[in-house]
Amino acid sequence: xxxxxxxxxxxxxxxxxxxxxxxxxxxxxxxxxxxxxxxxxxxxxxxxxxxxxxxxxxxxxxxxxxxxxxxxxxxxxxxxxxx
Amino acid sequence: xxxxxxxxxxxxxxxxxxxxxxxxxxxxxxxxxxxxxxxxxxxxxxxxxxxxxxxxxxxxxxxxxxxxxxxxxxxxxxxxxxxxxxxxxxxxxxxxx
Amino acid sequence: xxxxxxxxxxxxxxxxxxxxxxxxxxxxxxxxxxxxxxxxxxxxxxxxxxxxxxxxxxxxxxxxxxxxxxxxxxxxxxxxxxxxxxxxxxxxxxxxxxxxxxxxxxxxxxxxxxxxxxxxxxxxxxxxxxxxxxxxxxxxxxxxxxxxxxxxxxxxxxxxxxxxxxxxxxxxxxxxxxxxxxxxxxxxxxxxxxxxxxxxxxxxxxxxxxxxxxxxxxxxxxxxxxxxxxxxxxxxxxxxxxxxxxxxxxxxxxxxxxxxxxxxxxxxxxxxxxxxxxxxxxxxxxxxxxxxxxxxxxx
Numbered sequence: 001x002x003x004x005x006x007x008x009x010x011x012x013x014x015x016x017x018x019x020x021x022x023x024x025x026x027x028x029x030x031x032x033x034x035x036x037x038x039x040x041x042x043x044x045x046x047x048x049x050x051x052x053x054x055x056x057x058x059x060x061x062x063x064x065x066x067x068x069x070x071x072x073x074x075x076x077x078x079x080x081x082x083x
Numbered sequence: 084x085x086x087x088x089x090x091x092x093x094x095x096x097x098x099x100x101x102x103x104x105x106x107x108x109x110x111x112x113x114x115x116x117x118x119x120x121x122x123x124x125x126x127x128x129x130x131x132x133x134x135x136x137x138x139x140x141x142x143x144x145x146x147x148x149x150x151x152x153x154x155x156x157x158x159x160x161x162x163x164x165x166x167x168x169x170x171x172x173x174x175x176x177x178x179x180x
Numbered sequence: 181x182x183x184x185x186x187x188x189x190x191x192x193x194x195x196x197x198x199x200x201x202x203x204x205x206x207x208x209x210x211x212x213x214x215x216x217x218x219x220x221x222x223x224x225x226x227x228x229x230x231x232x233x234x235x236x237x238x239x240x241x242x243x244x245x246x247x248x249x250x251x252x253x254x255x256x257x258x259x260x261x262x263x264x265x266x267x268x269x270x271x272x273x274x275x276x277x278x279x280x281x282x283x284x285x286x287x288x289x290x291x292x293x294x295x296x297x298x299x300x301x302x303x304x305x306x307x308x309x310x311x312x313x314x315x316x317x318x319x320x321x322x323x324x325x326x327x328x329x330x331x332x333x334x335x336x337x338x339x340x341x342x343x344x345x346x347x348x349x350x351x352x353x354x355x356x357x358x359x360x361x362x363x364x365x366x367x368x369x370x371x372x373x374x375x376x377x378x379x380x381x382x383x384x385x386x387x388x389x390x391x392x393x394x395x396x397x398x399x400x401x402x403x404x405x406x407x408x409x410x411x412x413x414x415x416x417x418x419x420x421x422x423x424x425x426x427x428x429x430x431x432x433x434x435x436x437x438x439x440x441x442x443x444x445x446x447x448x449x450x451x452x453x454x455x456x457x458x459x460x461x462x463x464x465x466x467x468x469x470x471x472x473x474x475x476x477x478x479x
Contacts, residue, residue, distance in 0.1 A: 002093060003141070004181035009100045010134075011185060013126075014219070015192045016107035020119070021212055022199050028116045028173035030211040032123050035165050036110055037215040039127050041222055042158055043103055043134050046151070047096065048225070050138035056380050058138070058150040060225065063234055063373070063390065064218070065154050066366055067242035069161035070393040071214055074246035075207075076168040077348040077400035078253055079176075157365060164358045168351060 003051035010047050014040030031075045038068025092140030099133030102126060116173050120166050127162025131155060186226060193219045206252045210245055217241030230381035231312045234373070238389035243466055246396060250346050250470065307447025308378040316383065317451045321440045325429060328422050328458065331465050335418060339473035346471060348400045355401040366394025374459050378448070384455040388462025395467045406471040414464045415473060421461020428454050 014037050021033040042065045049057030102125060109122025135151040196219060200212030217240045224233035299311050299319070306314040316324050370391040377383035398404040428450060433439045442450045 001181065003096070004185070006096055006100045008181065008185050008188065010103055011188055011192070011222075013100075013103045013107040015188070015195075016104075016111055017215065018192070018196060018199065020110050021196075021208065021215060022203070024208075026116060026173060026176070027205070027207050028169050028176075029119065030205075030208045031169050031172075032110065032116075032119055034211045034214055035162065035169075036107065036123055036126065037218055039123075039131060039158060039162065040103065040107070041218045042154065043099070043131055044222060045225065046131075046134055046138045046154070047100070050092070050096065050141040053142060055142055055144065055147045055150070056230065057225070058147055058154065059372075059376075060230055060234060060381065062150055062154050062157065063369065063386070064221070064237050065157045065161070066362070066369055066390065067238050067393055068218075069157065069165070069362055070366075070396055071242045071245050072161065072165040073168070073397055073400050074242075074249055075211070076165070076172050077351060078246070078249045078346065079172055079349055153365070156361075160358065160361055164354055167354055171352060172349075 001051065003047060007044055007047045007051055010040055010044040014044060016040075027079070031072065034075065035068070035072050038064065038071070042068070088140050088143055092137045094137070095133050095140060096137030099130050099135075099137060102130035102133060106130060117170060120170055124162055124166040127166075128159045131158045131162075186223075189219060189223055189226065193223065206255070206257070207249070210248045210252060213248065214241050214245040217245070231310075231383060231386070234381060234386040235389070238386055238393065239466075242393060243389060243396070243470070247470055251343075253346075254344075305444075305447075307442070307451055310377060310379050310381070310383075312381070313377050313383050313451070313455075317454060318442065318447060321429075321454075325425050325440070328425055328461070331462070332418065332422050335415075335465055335468055335473065338469055343472045345406050348402055351401060355403075359397055359401045359403060362397050363394045366390055366397065370394070370459065370463070374455060377455065378452070384458040385462060387455075387459040389466065391459060391463035392466035392470075395463060396470060399467070399471060411468065411471065411473060414468050417464035418461050418468060421458045421465075424457035424461075425454055 017033040017036040017040065020036075021030055024030045024033060042061045045057050045061035045064060049055060049061065106122045106126030109125075110119050113119045113122060132155050135155050139148050139151050193216060196212055196216040200209050200216055203209045203212060217236060221233045221237040221241060224230070224236055296311075299315060302319070303309065303311060303314055306318040308314050308318070370387040373382040373390060374384060374387035375382075377387070395404070399406060404410065429440045432441055432443070432450070435443050
């Protein structure tokens with residue numbers, strides 16, 4: 001079905017963060033790869049929930065969204081200060 | 084679920100996934116951190132909003148609108164703020180070199 | 181199509197794990213760890229275990245990532261590879277042998293699983309309709325009690341080690357509006373997860389981790405500096421969960437004669453009370469694991 005194909009596409013978008021994670025010369029590149037992976041996972045869960053007609057998956061997506069915000073903040077706030 | 088709602092949901096979701104894929108391509112191929120941040124925030128705001136609205140149309144139930152609406156607000160807000168904070172971090176690191 | 185999804189997910193998890201282990205930059209490794217945690221949580225969803233997916237995402241990816249980042253900032257930068265390639269090859273061989281043995285065991289397992297049938301027989305009398313919550317807080321409540329004790333032991337170890345309190349970088353004026361929306365939403369989601377854990381995926385651990393995430397945002401944004409007074413309140417809150425659970429166990433023994441056997445018909449209230457105390461306590465414990473427990477100076 002089309003929705004399963006769309007879920008495959010969002011998974012692909014999530015995994016497309018990996019090259020930037022591996023290559024990214026600066027730390028900011030890696031942090032934004034993590035942010036993309038988080039958003040991609042939320043999107044995958046929403047599309048999977050719509051495909052299987054399981055609204056419980058939307059609650060799971062909401063929790064993932066909240067935690068990716070917290071994780072991103074941790075990455076940014078715990079940078080070692082360059083003296 | 085009426086056919087109109089189904090077609091609308093499918094269109095919105097496809098558009099959202101398209102945004103997400105283009106943003107992923109941008110994060111992979113653009114030359115600089117700042118331009119990659121531009122691409123990333125489009126996925127967070129436009130991409131996820133369209134996907135969530137499409138999913139709400141596809142399930143056809145009004146009570147899913149609360150969870151999906153909160154998703155949109157949360158991811159949009161955190162994506163925009165994270166874009167700002169990551170840029171700030173990057174600038175402070177490159178300035179001190 | 182679902183098969184293609186699962187195969188792509190599996191390849192992605194392997195690849196991310198390999199990239200995480202092979203990266204020299206420590207921050208990059210932690211980011212890879214978080215991404216791998218997210219993908220593994222997605223695989224839990226595909227395997228039909230949304231409770232585990234929630235717990236993995238909240239604790240495994242989010243909070244453990246923050247803990248690793250906090251510790252990695254206090255280590256020296258990676259200078260060179262510590263072990264020679266031959267050692268790494270042997271370790272890779274052992275890991276591959278272990279994975280192969282696991283795959284063989286799963287492939288040759290025969291017969292239907294016993295557990296789901298047993299649980300669904302007794303589900304009606306357990307007080308909740310979510311089988312995971314019923315197992316965690318009614319049928320195997322003893323194991324959950326011991327898990328909380330293990331968390332508490334970890335907290336005691338952190339107090340002995342007494343790491344320095346993390347100093348977050350000043351993040352500017354955008355943090356205040358951001359925190360004003362995120363922190364109440366985290367608290368709201370925690371309560372929502374706690375309440376709905378009785379019937380759909382959720383429960384005390386996930387709610388506690390969500391609440392801990394909200395408190396972490398407060399701490400990292402610079403709004404709640406970990407003063408000793410605040411941290412001793414946190415330590416007391418951490419004790420509350422273990423205390424309430426133990427008191428409930430002993431109370432159940434007094435009322436029905438067996439440890440942790442809830443009286444008939446009231447199981448739902450016992451479970452909800454224990455879960456509420458557990459949520460607050462787990463949130464406090466995770467936050468204290470992150471920022472360290474204050475040690476009073478010896479006089």
